[in-house]
Amino acid sequence: MTIRDRYAPSPTGLQHIGGIRTALFNYLFARSKGGRFILRLEDTDRTRYDEVFVKNLYDTFSWLGIHWDEGPDVGGSSAPYIQSERFGLYKKYALELVEKGRAYYCFCSAERLDKIRAEREAAHSSESGYDRYCRDIPPAEAAARALAGEAYTIRLKIPLGETTKFRDQLLGDIEWKNDDVSPDPVLLKSDGFPTYHLANIVDDHLMEITHVLRAQEWLSSTPMHVILYKAFGWEHPVFCHLPMVMGQDGKKLSKRHGATSIDEFRRHGYLPEALLNYVALLGASYEEGREIYTPEELAERFSLDKLNKAPAIFDYKKLEWYNGQYIRMKSDEELAALALPYSIAAGLFGEAGTEPGAEQRSKFIAAMPLIKERLVFLHEAAEKLRYLFGEPAIPAAEEFIPKKADLAQAIRLLKLGRELVKPLAESNDEEAEAIIKAAAEKADVKLGDLLMPLRVAITGSRVSPPLFGSLRILGTERALARVDAALSGLGAT
Numbered sequence: 001m002t003i004r005d006r007y008a009p010s011p012t013g014l015q016h017i018g019g020i021r022t023a024l025f026n027y028l029f030a031r032s033k034g035g036r037f038i039l040r041l042e043d044t045d046r047t048r049y050d051e052v053f054v055k056n057l058y059d060t061f062s063w064l065g066i067h068w069d070e071g072p073d074v075g076g077s078s079a080p081y082i083q084s085e086r087f088g089l090y091k092k093y094a095l096e097l098v099e100k101g102r103a104y105y106c107f108c109s110a111e112r113l114d115k116i117r118a119e120r121e122a123a124h125s126s127e128s129g130y131d132r133y134c135r136d137i138p139p140a141e142a143a144a145r146a147l148a149g150e151a152y153t154i155r156l157k158i159p160l161g162e163t164t165k166f167r168d169q170l171l172g173d174i175e176w177k178n179d180d181v182s183p184d185p186v187l188l189k190s191d192g193f194p195t196y197h198l199a200n201i202v203d204d205h206l207m208e209i210t211h212v213l214r215a216q217e218w219l220s221s222t223p224m225h226v227i228l229y230k231a232f233g234w235e236h237p238v239f240c241h242l243p244m245v246m247g248q249d250g251k252k253l254s255k256r257h258g259a260t261s262i263d264e265f266r267r268h269g270y271l272p273e274a275l276l277n278y279v280a281l282l283g284a285s286y287e288e289g290r291e292i293y294t295p296e297e298l299a300e301r302f303s304l305d306k307l308n309k310a311p312a313i314f315d316y317k318k319l320e321w322y323n324g325q326y327i328r329m330k331s332d333e334e335l336a337a338l339a340l341p342y343s344i345a346a347g348l349f350g351e352a353g354t355e356p357g358a359e360q361r362s363k364f365i366a367a368m369p370l371i372k373e374r375l376v377f378l379h380e381a382a383e384k385l386r387y388l389f390g391e392p393a394i395p396a397a398e399e400f401i402p403k404k405a406d407l408a409q410a411i412r413l414l415k416l417g418r419e420l421v422k423p424l425a426e427s428n429d430e431e432a433e434a435i436i437k438a439a440a441e442k443a444d445v446k447l448g449d450l451l452m453p454l455r456v457a458i459t460g461s462r463v464s465p466p467l468f469g470s471l472r473i474l475g476t477e478r479a480l481a482r483v484d485a486a487l488s489g490l491g492a493t
């Protein structure tokens, strides 16, 4: 049997952490079993539908590098994969259930339903849902009324007094009293469109879905889905409801905790690899003590029995750590290409939006080793490298003065440093290290004290990317000009 699973989002919102976790687990599960991963758009809710969300879905997954084997954009043997393009077929299935006595026509108007709701509210009744008013209309009479043009919906006839049982791959055996299942939910709306439940089940069946891996909030719908499968006489797929994703406070992850939409993470300078790697660990464990995995390695290791029952806690700090790790794995060219758009937007090469010239571009690439180890987000590159692309303001005099020293000493150290600019700019790190050490010894000053005023003059700050590399990129001439400007700022003669 070929494993077939699917991600079935409703395009009523932006893709968020929970959604991509569901998609990723389905993707990994299909990969791990040599199966097929399918994308199906469940756009039955036309009031909340927006084209923007469909575009966001495609953009998100192409950025993440997750590809489906079958879907609206790639086709497949079960096409079409968009429910609005399948609307014609659901009615037939709803009528089939009416025919079998497992569903019935309901002629209740929206006003009637509103009225019962209001009455119950007024009476503080705990009852909710449909009152099964049309359940016992004799089928022939109901069919005649429908045929005569009376508006109707079709409702599932939940068999009362029974218990529905199914096995969840993660949660084990689940039992649900039918009397506690939503009372006779609508399958087909009065406009002839299916509800989510009908379309979801019919499509999972027609698309030969073998496994449904989905968020735990769907668990309460599953008994009703199982009843539907039975009503059709179909076997239901294996269900596996994935562990919840919570914030650090143990509440369901939401905007209150921070970014949740993938767009936000992307804008913020996260790498797709980092996000994928971290999300793959939300509710699953692979190898003890190992944290970094490529998608292929995850697919090799993924299995449903590695899922955790306990909710997964989303840790933003951990995700940042992953991002840093993946940044370090990039070559200088790759990292430059990734960080460039953020740096252009931040105005590193002129006004915001200015593209770099050829020289600036190669300087940008050459500067990557200076920041690679320190970057957590791609957008930080611009701030960290600004001193290389424009002249930094000369800091106040006290910034140049090492601990326990005075201005005269700082000037002396900077003058000493000035002598070293050319040899340092022309050396590699190792040579530069030796040069500065020897100079400090000769002048009988601390190494750090010799470096500090020079660093401030060159980078405009006491804390900066590595000085030697900065000197090499700036070149002797520009570096000397900065030292001279600093010296004159300090009043040195």
Ligand code: GLU
Residues within 6 Å of the ligand: 008, 009, 010, 042, 200, 212, 213, 214, 215, 218
């Ligand atoms: N359309 C549902 C959603 O938005 C699908 C639930 C399921 O996977 O069955 O999540």
